[in-house]
Amino acid sequence: MALAIIELLKNLLKKPVTVNYPFETEGLSLPSRYRGLHVVDQEKCIGCSRCARECPAFVITMVPLTPKELAKRTDKKKRKPVFDLSACIFCGVCEDVCPVDCIDLTNKIPLPEEDTAKLVVD
Amino acid sequence: MSFAPDFLLFVLEGLLFPGVVTLIFFAFLFEWAYRKFLARFQARRGPMLAGPSGILQPFADFIKTASKEEIVPDAAHKAIFKTLPLLAPLPVLLGLFLIPVSSLAGLVNSPGDLYLLIFLLSLFAAIQITLGWASGNRFALIGASRSGLQLVSFGIPLVFAAIIPAMRAESFSLEKIVLSQTGYTGYVPNWNIFHVSGIIAFLIFLICSLAELEKVPFDTPEAETEIAGGWTLEYSGRAYAFIILSEQLKEVFMIGLAVTLFLGGPFGPTFGLPSVYHAILFTLYFLVKSLVVVFLLSLFSATMARLKVSQILEGTWSLLAPIAVLTVGLLIIIG
Amino acid sequence: MNHEDKPSTQINVGPQHPALKEPETFRIVVEGEKVVQATPILGHTHRGIEKLAESRDYNKLLYLAERICGICSFAHQANYAKGVEIIADLSVPPRAQYLRVIVAELERLHSHLLWVGVLAHEIGFDTFYLLVWKDRELVMDLLETLTGNRVNYGMNRIGGVRSDLTPEIRQRFKEVLPKLRERLDRIKEVAINDPTMKARCKGVGVISKRLAQETCVTGPTARASSINWDLRRDAPYFAYEDFSFKVPTSDKGDVHSKVVLRIEELYESISIIEQALDTIPEGEIFAKPPSRLSGRAISRLEAPRGENFHYLDFRESKTPYRMRVRAPTYANLASSVRALVGHHIADVPVIVAANDPCFSCTDRTLVINLDTGEQKMLTKKELRNIGIKIYKEGLL
Known part of the structure; x- marks a missing residue:
């Protein structure tokens, strides 16, 4: 018990362990493997829809490209993946299965939104 | 001096300084300090957003709780359930008026202060039991019965611990007890805590205060993980805010009593200042001494787990009460 | 037993009660402060996972299996993957097996530390609880660096694992593990010697060997009641036969012995991780599974809380015909209910928490017409x- 009291008094002098997030972000970092906000390189994407097939939460839908976007493409890509983050489980399977590595789960944490429609990323 | 200004002064003292407003301010301050100390022991931050370092947090809590919806359960005794919580802070305030804060005597004083205080302590417990019973909840009822058990078991050591300063001052008046501690022996003040029997009595008093304030390890009447808040369980909104307020005032009461009985009350060096400033100085001394007691209380409750009711009964009757009685004997022998 | 003639009160601990972090009811009959009868009422968090499983293909099921439990998510996922691998007769590369051992033991570390904290909170020892959880963050950070997430690691795939151990991560492990062992010494000292901890846990909720056998308990609960059984040693899976470790047991069966036992297990976990880091073979981390499966398998695994049981039935398809999960809490619940009788109300949360219950994993017997x-x-x-x-x- 005496040892416990000494440890508590030491804690009193030390800085608290809790970080005052988000006001303080000093010393905080996410590992590079962290699975956060999706970034899709639509230029690179070939529209194969493997990610949509493999997604365990069924949050990726393949949306047809607009005529404007179609005009820009030289390959046969006709559709692009759209992610509904409101149902996403951030497992990173889409990143794994993409044959051209155009999907990247970044270190960014998606911000909370009132409207789930705002959580759709393409 | 005519009657009117005196009376006016008395009302002002009673309401503002060192009366109700100041005491409620103290209550919030001590609660904040307690929470902050506890948090820092646990490597947390504690309250931090309301005011500088979260000092306004208890006040914010009070306002927020008071503005919430009040729910009266079907099984409750409606009249008691609605009115008694609002009256709960009153007896505590009455007790607080007896405690010297800004001068050597309390706002109200009599030769038998200590008797009244001890009576008031059991009144608080009676109110708790009634509140728990009136809410018609089984957890609350268990909490109420535990509250009663604690009153019975901690009453004896508490009274014996409180009697030691009275014996040294040869008076039951708090003013006399404070006066008896004003001198110095060398550089050491004549506080009761610097006496062999006084330090033991002080420790017993601290332990009993923890029980009286329902803090860990003696928070069985409202043990959150066992009986989900005990006697306070069904109260919400304004009623709960007032219950919290009365609990916090009780904290001031017990701490103030500890300061008065063992730490020389509000008395301290006056540096030859005119007596007008004494009130401010004394209040400051009282605050500092009280915060030391708050620190001790939080340290004590941070190092312990909640005990069981049976263990508390065993501990008080077989350990605390005999020690308290022996300490009184010790004081009689060595004087 | 007839309680009609004595003044007794029935109280419901749960489904909403501060002591239980998950919804579950314990209907308790008390006389004064003493518990004379206790009945668990299951089914508040039934989520239909087994039915849902029948509509997912086996790759997607990995992530559903992971979500059976929040704390032992790896145990469920790995156990499911193990079952599918048995059906597919797939040999998992040794490096993947080692990585699975590392994550499984890290999970045991974080689960047991969490449990020590929860128990401390149940007995009102919040300081210990917060300081233990502070040290648990070391483990969480390691898990995050290795797998990419603090919980729901998404580490497994059918036939192996998804992320590899790099030299930098190994270095990080080497730095943190000794620190963790140091902190563990401190935690153990407090857990064993603290007077109030002893007062609340010693001799409380004793599960005798006989009761343990009758109610078929598993995991640390069984080992605390002198049933010397650990799947890691007695039915080795992954790469556990390559490591030397002790299986601590105790013959007391009370809550305090479970605290000590779990902490001792953690030392073994750290030692297993250190051995695995030193001897991990090079090579592939996964093997490609076949596209269709056929067959049945029973897969068992020593999760932090006890024996984790998955039954899988595939019939020439990608989706299972039947998946059955038994989480360890289901096996342990009966023993804690029996242990409650005769104790005080104050002991109820302690005894219930002593088995490290996870009710959401357990609830799957509710029938709705x-x-x-x-x-x-x-x-x-x-x-x-x-x-x-x-x-x-x-x-x-």
């Missing part, structure tokens, strides 16, 4: 009759 909306719990007899009927009609 969709036509009438009627809910009922199946009794043992009914379940048995249904089983016999299915067996006789050859439905299985």
